[in-house]
Amino acid sequence: MSESRTIKAALASSDELAAPGKSLWHRIEPAALGIGSIVALLVVWELVPRLITLSAGTKLFFTTPSQVAGTLWRLFATGEIWTPLGVSASGFGLGLLLSIVVGLPLGVLIGRSRTLNDMIDPFITAFNATPRLVFLPLVMLWLGLGLWSKVLIVFIGALFPILINTYEGVRNADKVLINVVRSFGAKEWDIARLVVVPNAMPYIIAGLRLAIGRAVLGVVVAEFFGSESGLGVMMVQAAGRYQVDVVFSGLIIFAVLSLALTAMVQILEQRLSRWRPVHVSE
Amino acid sequence: MVACIEGRNVSLTFRPPNRGPVRALQGFDIDVQDGEFLSIVGPSGCGKSTFLNVVLGLIKADSGDVLMRGKPIAGPGTDRAMVFQEFGLLPWRTVLNNIELGLELKGVPAGQRRDVSQRFVQMVGLSGFEGHYPHELSGGMKQRVGLARALATDPDVLLMDEPFAALDAQTRDVMQVELLRIWHEAKKTVLFVTHQIEEAIYLSDRVMVMTKRPGHAKKIFAIDLPRPRDYEMRVTPEFNELKLQIWHALKDEITV
Amino acid sequence: MQNAGAPRESFLERHRKVLLGLLAVLLFFAAWQAAFLVVPFNPLFISKPNLIAKAFVDLIADGDMLRDLGVSAMPFLYGFVSAAVVGIVVGIVMGWRVRVGYALDPLMTVFYATPLVALAPLVIVFFGVGVSGKAIIIFSLSVFPFIFNAQAGVRAVDRLLINVVRSLGGSEWDLYVKVIVPGVLPYIVAGARIAVGRALIGILVGEFFAASEGIGYAIARFGDLFALDKMFACILAIMVIAIVLTEGIRWAERAAFPWRVGR
Known part of the structure; x- marks a missing residue:
């Protein structure tokens, strides 16, 4: 219920934003921001062990998206x-x-x-x-x-x-x-x-x-x-x-x-x- | 001569849960002759639609007799069919499949049903809309489907429960003309319930005025206007005289 | 004559729903009890109502059940309250700032569709079987209803009402107190009702898994010991708590937001 309402609300507000004359960016903005945030999360996650030295204990519990992808592939x-x-x-x-x-x-x-x-x-x-x-x-x-x-x-x-x-x-x-x-x-x-x-x-x-x-x-x-x-x-x-x-x-x-x-x-x-x-x- | 539909001293009380009982009909008498077009007008809630549902066989009267050609009505039957105020079309069925509903429940084989319903599509002027869903139709078109569906099972009696009440005024006028045309073509007995005096006069052979609840017959007017009737008839002195008489009979029953 | 019969009939009619429900519950327990007279069930696998009732009373009398419930209540409270705080804040920001909504909507949907409970073993291994591990599982399960409902609530605030209050000379504060909070609150409370159920799942997962105390652990342990009467008594306790919490919130919704009845 709340989900569909959210979708409708999202549609309504995107209509408001897409005022005439405002172009391409306004149409792809929701998707771009959505995908962008997911990609950003994955990138940050991937970079963490390369930028910060993790303690041995934490390392044991840490994995990266690339490792997971590799494991999925192997499985x-x-x-x-x-x-x-x-x-x-x-x-x-x-x-x-x-x-x-x-x-x-x-x-x-x-x-x-x-x-x-x-x-x-x-x-x-x-x-x-x-x-x-x-x-x-x-x-x-x-x-x-x-x-x-x-x-x-x-x-x-x-x-x-x-x-x-x-x-x-x-x-x-x-x-x-x-x-x-x-x-x-x-x-x-x-x-x-x-x-x-x-x-x-x-x-x-x-x-x-x-x-x-x-x-x-x-x-x-x-x-x-x-x-x-x-x-x-x-x-x-x-x-x-x-x-x-x-x-x-x-x-x-x-x-x-x-x-x-x-x-x-x-x-x-x-x-x-x-x-x-x-x-x-x- | 045995009347087509006969009501004798019919009484009916509704007992809705969590509310007091409602006496809908008391001592209601009626005779509908074969081939006749009879309208019932009455104030809101006077039990006129209730009586239609009794004739249809969906509800049972508490006392009195309701007869069809001299036999008590025990339940729904293919000799009667109703056109509903809210159209009552199955929204998930196309026009053609909606018209077939009655035949399907009667057990008519598929091929035969198709032929019959196709014929009635034409009769009500919906050719080309066979595959449409109800939500794609206007109100007037929906009620054409409702009419075709009722006619498709070839009943002797057509029961019409304020069939045009949900339509706008112009569509309503057009549908009244259409109904008379179809009535001449199909030759059915019609029991028609309405709020509108003008509609009742224009369509009917006789008009019954009912009292307020608990409803019974107050007065019956014979409408001796010539047929076929055209739209212009509504402005003749005879028509207006009838309208006035019926209004006088009705107005004391209306409580605002 | 008619009057004499009427009140009695209307009493039965008015309370019909409650009476029938009560009757059905009684019948259910009676049938359960009576079944033992007919079929020789193995008491290691099923218990009967009178023994369960006795076990229930015993567990309460010697304080075992209350202690277990107390142990479970701590992580429940920590997890649930932090889920409410975080969820409401995130949801409101997502609803209010359109771009934040765009950015986080897909991410949240993916998280929500993922059975995060599948990470429970990892959480337990990492945080241990104490309060923090359970609280984190509960948080991760119950935060999403708060986020989604707070967001939906903010988006459903009627723009017209905002303009009405402004045109009548209302301040920003009036806007919040008179329009936004009353608009969003019902959504959040409805979210809380869903979140309670998910938080209960969280506590059970956490405690079935590897705990040494708590109500979930008690259920698992009594099962291992084939103490079916005590096991059923604990299950019953969870059911009662779940019903009281869920129906309590439902009742509060009806009492506090009568204009939303019928939704």
């Missing part, structure tokens, strides 16, 4: 990244998929029934306020160190954004449209299919975006504390061996994955929302 070139990446990805994928399979129908159901909604509301409020991480030791106790404890942690992390957004979208369904399809003899199933779900789609996709972030967090944390392999395990072990460049490589892979998935969801959203005059900002 992919030798192929040693693929096994942990695959393990993490399967836990992530299965958990997220499960959360969609469960969260979507459940959200529709709760959104359509006032009684069910009133009954489940305390549980949703409680679980949504609580960091789901608190269940990690319990999940590990139940499911052990394998794939499935990871799947379950990802699942309970990603479930609530999907469930809550679906339910909000469903509750927002236009009463008139529901009456329209009912007047043509629609049953509850038709109402869900024809009105409720399409109407909730923007909300569901916003929920999916949130869920991706939560799922990545779930994978990372689950692997830190209870896993035999995966990217997170690789990172913990590297941290123990002071291979800071490997830790950052893992971080970057996670970041790129989560950004790429979010971008994919955004593309999906654009394809699904041709019918909308303006994009709904959730």
